[in-house]
Amino acid sequence: MPKKCCQFTQERITMRYRDKQTQGKKATQIFKVEHNQSIQPPYLSFVIIFVLFVVMPAFAMDSSHILQVPQKLADSPKDRPITFKNEHSQIQCLTPIFTQGEGYVGISDCKRAQNARYDVFSRIAWKHNDTWLCLSTANQTYKSAERLILRPCVLNDKTQSFIVKDNALYSPDSSFMVGLTNGFLTLQKTQNSHNKIPNLVLYNMQEWLDTIATPANLAQSGFIAWNFNTPQEFDLYYLTNNESIKNDVQELHFNLENGYIAQYNPANADMLCLTSQQTTQQSWNWTTWKKCNFHASQNNNDAKAWSLFMFADNDTAILQDYLGNFLRVTKYGVNWGVPYTAQQNFIAKDTGEGQTSYFQFNYDMQNWERFRNANLSDSLTTCPAKGALEQKSLPLSPLTLPRSFELNDAWIRRLWQIATTTDGVLERAGDCGVCLLHSYQMIAELNEYTYNPLDSGGFFFDTAYGVNPFTSFRTRYPILANELSRYRATNIPPVLSQTQAFEYAAQMYRAIALSLYPGHFWLSSEFAITNSSIRNALRDLFVQPAGTLWVVQMYFITQDGRRSGHAMPVLRTGTGVQFIPTNIRNMSYQDYVQALRNAFAHNPNEAFNVVTPGGRRLYMFYSLRLREIYPNPIAEFVSNNNCSGEGEDRRGSATIPLSTFINQCASGRCILQ
Secondary structure, eight states: OOOTTTTTOOHHHHHTHHHHHHHHHHHHHHTTOOOOOOOTTOOOOOOOOOOOOOOOSSOOGGGOOOOOOOBOOBBOOOBBOOEEEEESSSSEEEEEEEEEEEEEEEEETTTTOOOOEEBSSSSSEETTTTTTEEEEGGGGGGTTTOEEEEEHHHHHHHGGGGGEEETEEEESSEEEEEETTOOOOEEGGGGOOOOOOOOBBBBOHHHHHHHOOOOSSEEEEOOEEEEEEOOOOOOEEETTTTTEETTTOOOOEEEEEOOOOOEEEETEEEEEEEEEEOOOOOOOEEEEEEEEOOOOOOOOTTTTTTEEOOOTTSEEEEEEEOOEEEEBBBBTTTTTOEEEEEGGTTTTOOSSEEEEEEOOOOOHHHHHHHHHHHTTOOOOOOOSSSSSOOOOOOOOOSSSSSSOOOOHHHHHHHHHHHOOOOOOOOOOOOTHHHHHHHHHHHHHHHHHHSOOOOSSSSSSSSSOSSSSSHHHHHHHHHHHHHHHHTOGGGOOTTTOOHHHHHHHHHHOOEEEEHOOOEEEEEEEEBBBOOOHHHHHHHHHHHSSSSTTTTEEEEEOOTTSHHHHHHHEEEEEESSSEEEEOOOTTTHHHHHHHHHHHHTTTSHHHHHHHHGGGGOOEEEEEEEEEEEEOOGGGGGGGBSSSSBBBBBBTBOOOOSSSOGBBBBBBBBSOOOOO
């Protein structure tokens, strides 16, 4: 393990900074554009934009007319020791027992047994040393005759769910039963049991079984890793303690409510939390791991609390501490792989040893982030969650619209309503300006209401001629709007090379997509920055099948040298590519129809003319292509109370999910999936 030492100094961090400073300023300048405040008809005009944006599929209506969905909060817990009768008809209890470096569940005198909880996720849990532990299988794998173990309660270990039939414990599919072997709980294959009668039958536990208890917390297991690429190999290094381990997954636990990230000690159930030591006066400092109460209440000034920033569908994100400092590691030098934090404005100087702030997480974290964002934007399909085990459906078509889809009069009028919901005032949420907000409302409604376009309301905002859309958007989705404000192209560190600046920008665009439209897959393009690559990118639009949708982002230099940007949706039809005008102030419906016609391209050359009107020079082009529905297992067993949302297929509470507000499932108790 590399040792912390005095060689990690500001002089070390600033190596090569002076040489790269000028190069970095040029690279990040390409994202800086001047602000045009309004768009005038009848031209296909362009408005400022820095970021590609993505939305969720559905629309809003007056909440007073929404039929509230029957739902029930999880019950207040009635924790108590688990009792059973042994073969001599004596009443005994089950309790955690730690021996030989591991935690098990064994037989105990009931006076000394710890209280247990059977929660809404069908988990059997005990609180030991301030840590809630759930009955689990070793390595999350069912294996007959193997002892069950104790692990921190999480949402992504399906083996933590147990059902009860005739007072006996079974795996959710009933293929394994829980029995006693040498005084400890073990798994037994149901079909291999000689008489199929379990030797563990609960006694006098009916009230406990009838209580569908609130979970102790919402947490997941996973890892934090960073990649090290060479021409010969690709390696992942996993954070643990104050070092990084090559290609050997180091399990961590993530409290999804208070932001804690902890290591678990199976010998005594202690949790060690990743802790920032940096003060407001410091540019950087090492992190450490401290013993903690993993289930502590959320605190805005907690050095153990971390938040994900720019998490995207590549399972990559930046981690920030409670002060907004970035978690980082160096890939070279005497302190390689040792985690530390640094202020964002210090990163420009923190170069020379392969420093990175990008970390990879397991796939389950993406499931959670998608669920969380869908709940924020009322984009869940069900409320409450179904809860029962579901058969996996066949893969869906990558197309979002039918190949035969064309814009009819009703759709053109709806697009006009969206495009003219603007007052010309420059307002944004982070890098989301009016044209991006318009773009994703259009895509969401095209995707969700293909055959029946809306004539009022809207997916993100209520349409109203000449009115700023952000007024409605912030009213309906205040938390979502606030979270978007963190995403700004101006945050790109000035020292980055052009390649690194594009990497940062693409990560940000993909993160916005995951925030706003988490119910679908998206495919990110490369940045096209030369005339030939831009023309190739436009040609690629024609390669895709009819029914494909994109959000495209374009950057221009006008004839007088000003930089500007614009975003719009693009639709591939059977006869060409339709660019859809956005953010057009005071345009009549007839003029919009003409603008739409002028924005249709039969071939790539026509497409290039569409996106470069008025002598503008297009110097950068980027797109995100909408793909099929994302099947999220978490939505099958988690729902937050008050999730009626905005009606059918627009379910959610528009709040951050919390354990105290978890619903029972439609099936009653939920099964982890």
